[in-house]
Amino acid sequence: MIDTIDQQLIGALMDDSRLSLKALAGITGLSSPSVGERLRRLEERGVLTHYTVDIDPKHFGYLLQAIVRIRPLPGQLQEVERQIQAIPEFTECDKVTGEDCFIARLHVRTMDHLDSLLDRLNVYAETNTAIVKKTPVKRRLPPLTD
The missing domain is CATH 1.10.10.10 (Winged helix-like DNA-binding domain superfamily/Winged helix DNA-binding domain)
Incomplete structure (x- = not known):
């Protein structure tokens, strides 16, 4: 406890x-x-799993952040997951229920950079992308008490 x-x-x-x-x-x-x-x-007990550093990707030239909804084409689920894992600009990805199978966060330098990365996925999946304008709630823990 x-x-x-x-x-x-x-x-x-x-x-x-x-x-x-x-x-x-x-x-x-x-x-x-x-x-x-x-x-x-x-x-x-596995309560604390990592001690980490929070880095602003903009300092490394990643000026844009996108949320990408990904719907694999029939029979391509595992390949899409492999592709997402292989592209380091994907910094987070959740496998979800619903029409899309994955919702991922992607950091890119330019719109052309975004297009080139999505082109790698579009062979295996349909994507829907939204550019992040602002993050009013950063990643945080839920309340630790009732």
Whole structure:
């Protein structure tokens, strides 16, 4: 079970995954060794799976972001999934129910770049693309308590 201290630790790490044990101890009121032990248990239980860095793709020339709905042609589901996994500009992809089988997030440098990547998929699937104008809600956790 996750208690309030675990929730504090997770919340603090979501804000800044580089916080030291000392800083986390200050937030929770525990000692650094106690914080380290709690983090180890959260990792062992699979609650904490990664410590990560958030990077802005624009600094690497990826000026456009698109959401792509993908509907494989008959018999092409596995090939479409392989193609999506092989194209590194796809930064997220969910396999979903409904008319489309995949909804993916794609980062590209230009519209021509977008077209060239979608052309690789269009042999195997129909796509519907929307350019992201703004992200009012960044990826976040759902509430950790009831």
